[in-house]
Amino acid sequence: MNEVFFVHSVSASVLDPRPSITTSALPKASLPKPSVNTHSDVPIDFHFNHEVGEFISKYLMRYNLNDIKLFNTRSSDEIIFNAASKxxxxxxxxxxxxYRKVNRFFEDMNSLLQTDDLFISNIETHTKRKERILKNIPSPFKGLYYGIDFIFHRIIPKLNYLKKLYFKQTKGYGRVLTKAEAYGRLYSCGFEIIEDVLIDGQLHFVAKKRSAPCYDYKPTYGPLIKLKRVGKGGKMIHVFKIRTMHPYAEYLQEYLYNKNSLNPGGKIKDDFRISKLGRTFRKYWIDEIPMLLNFFRGELKLVGIRPLSEHYFGLYPETLQLKRAKFRPGIFPPFYADMPKTLDEIVASEEKYLDQYMKNPMLTDLKYFFMIFQNIVFKGKRSA
Incomplete structure (x- = not known):
């Protein structure tokens, strides 16, 4: 079998799908000349069509011939060897x-590019993969087949004592990735998604380098996670929760906020970072049970303002930010007493709570606790 990778510079016209321009009209030197390396375990999977060409070409046409390199390889070393400094x-x-080591590959691409330079590639998301592998499976067997596949491709690679055996068997091919994990890894490695499009089951994306890699959120795969939140005095604390989002999802909060904004209740619209099981956990507050650890450590109190991420905290007015910094956050925020629907209403709800709390702390928390209890138990209110 062969692995094909393009190592020659190519003009944007080569990928321009417009009928008025054909590759035969171009100088031969402008065309990509593939070199073929033979490897016994690497399949040819290069696939190109009109839609992919249209998507990519609108970006390539902005650059000169020698600025662009095309590849079809899983080896970042090949790209490093063949890509010019410019x-x-x-x-x-x-x-x-x-890619056998996804983050290392992205880190290498980051090191080759300057700020605002582009990295363009594609991914088969776990949802599209599921559709593909179950397409020809008889309905009575789909559940069993996918259950076995899920254990082998989603659980085993996350277990330290089985991970090496898994990658030895698969050689890194066919890694199952959610859109959230793939994009989160890109963002952690210093890239920013500027556009994506789904074509023939593959999610093609254009990413722009914006900084050096940064793993400040320390992403993990375990069921128990620690989230960085703004605590009393503006100090960052780690709040414990049960995982409801896919790995690396924490890197995408700003991206999703800018793209989708907020829905009623102050949560991000169409948040693809949340897993199906995670939605159930959130609905019944199961994910917040580990926050009791923060309560016993003195970082949270029972009733109080919601512990916020730095990004969400930055959406609040500066006056409320300063006021919030004087107090410990709580497990049960005033949100569940007032059930506000917009960010402005959430801000007003917290302002009202803090004003009352400053006058009579114990009585205010007691009143809010019973208001929250009534909403949850008797009125059936649920977390967003």
Whole structure:
């Protein structure tokens, strides 16, 4: 079998799908000349069509011939060896599901590019993969088949004592990735998604380098996670929760807020970071049970303002930010007493609570506790 990777510079016209321009009209030197390396375990998976060409070409046309490199490889070393120092756009047609070490690959792309340079590639998300593998499976067996597949491809690679055996068997091919994990890894490695499009079951994306890699959120795969939140005095604390989002999802909060804004209740609209099981946990507050650890450590109190991420905290008015910093956050916020629907209403709800709390702390928390209890138990209110 062969692995095809393009190592010659290419003009944007080569990928321009417009009928008025054809590759035969171009100088031969402008066309990509693939070199073929033979590897016994690497399949040819390069696939190109009109839609992909249209999507990519609108970005490539902004650059000069020598600024662009095209590849179809899972080896970042190949790209490092063949990419020139002045390369401004790296296009890799190999889906990132087949990268053995995804973060290392992204880190290498980051090191080759300057700020605002582009990295273009694609991914098969776990939802599209599920559709593909179950397409020809008889309905009575789909549940069993996917259950076995889920254990082998989603659980075993996350277990330290089985992970090495899994990658030895698969050689890193066909890694199952959610959109949230793939994009979160890109953001952690210093990239920013500027556009994506779904074509023939593959999610093609254009990412722009914005900074050096940064793993400040310390992403994990375990069921118990620690989230950085703003505590009393503006000090960052780690709040314990049960995982409801896919790994690396914490890197995408700003991206999703800018793209989707907020829905009623102050949560991000169409948040693809949340897993199906996670939605159930959130609905019944199961994910917040570990916050009792923060309560016993003295970082949270029972009733109080919601512990916020730095990004969400930055959406609040400066006056409320200063006022919030004087107090410990709580497990049960005034949100569940007032059930506000917009960010302005959430701000007003917290302002009202803090004003009352400053006058009579114990009585205010007691009153709010019973208001929250009544909403949850008797009125059936649920978390967003």
């Amino acid at each position: 390369t401004k756009v790296i296009v890799n047609f190999k889906r990132i599901n087949d």
